[in-house]
Amino acid sequence: MVQRSYGEACGLAHALEVVGERWALLIVRDLLVGPRRYTELRKGLPRIPTNILSSRLKDLELSGVVRRRLLPRPSSAVVYELTEYGADLEEAVVALGRWGARLGTQPRPGDVVTPDSLVMALRSVFRPEAAAGPDVGYELRVDGAVVHARVAGGALTAAPGPLPGADLVIETGPALGALLHGTLTPTDAITGGAVRLTGDPALLDRFTGLFRIPPPAPRPRTGA
DNA sequence: CAGCAGACGCTTCCTGCACC
DNA sequence: GGTGCAGGAAGCGTCTGCTG
Numbered sequence: 429m430v431q432r433s434y435g436e437a438c439g440l441a442h443a444l445e446v447v448g449e450r451w452a453l454l455i456v457r458d459l460l461v462g463p464r465r466y467t468e469l470r471k472g473l474p475r476i477p478t479n480i481l482s483s484r485l486k487d488l489e490l491s492g493v494v495r496r497r498l499l500p501r502p503s504s505a506v507v508y509e510l511t512e513y514g515a516d517l518e519e520a521v522v523a524l525g526r527w528g529a530r531l532g533t534q535p536r537p538g539d540v541v542t543p544d545s546l547v548m549a550l551r552s553v554f555r556p557e558a559a560a561g562p563d564v565g566y567e568l569r570v571d572g573a574v575v576h577a578r579v580a581g582g583a584l585t586a587a588p589g590p591l592p593g594a595d596l597v598i599e600t601g602p603a604l605g606a607l608l609h610g611t612l613t614p615t616d617a618i619t620g621g622a623v624r625l626t627g628d629p630a631l632l633d634r635f636t637g638l639f640r641i642p643p644p645a646p647r648p649r650t651g652a
Numbered sequence: 653c654a655g656c657a658g659a660c661g662c663t664t665c666c667t668g669c670a671c672c
Numbered sequence: 673g674g675t676g677c678a679g680g681a682a683g684c685g686t687c688t689g690c691t692g
Binding site: 465466467478481482483486505506 | 653654655656657
Binding site: 476 | 683
């Protein structure tokens, strides 16, 4: 596909010409979690048409954001991964995710939670200033997506999959947004059955301190 | 089965123009 | 200057089929 130009000598305009197309930044988001095969990207982005995924990957490859790599035998499969240049988008993607999270806590009908989106959500709302204290490991299960987060030495490591020996396993659903927004307290979440915990329940308080969505965006007046 | 790619129809965007 | 409309271009989604 021929990339349209905004005709501006502006870094932001140039960035949008590369990752501003529909789906492009979500592909980058998933690749920030790790290299993915074509079918894994389709699973992570269940609504993307296959030709659009193919087209975006090609465009991102031409732009130097993504590269194709052939796995060694016996698999010989193709994986897509970010180049160093593409990986530089992490700071921007995390900031955009944090900004977007302020728009609302409730998923819309048909919205899905994927492990990759959950990992990037955790990275987006992690608060390093709250990470002092003993190391802790969480396993998070949200609507079938399982990810884990480990906070050690003030730094976060978040990745898809379970965490054997996790200090706390949190099973929840749409309530996660309210919990991270602070509109649902850990106590209310537990007593109301919005979360199920395995491990030390006190660590849920620490979780909501470590991961916090900034105050919600102001709502435009409806004029009614 | 993975990894595309083409055809087709629909939607959205852009541009130019007219009108107030 | 702001708004609305029409036509063309571009983009998107679904379906289907091809290749290794």
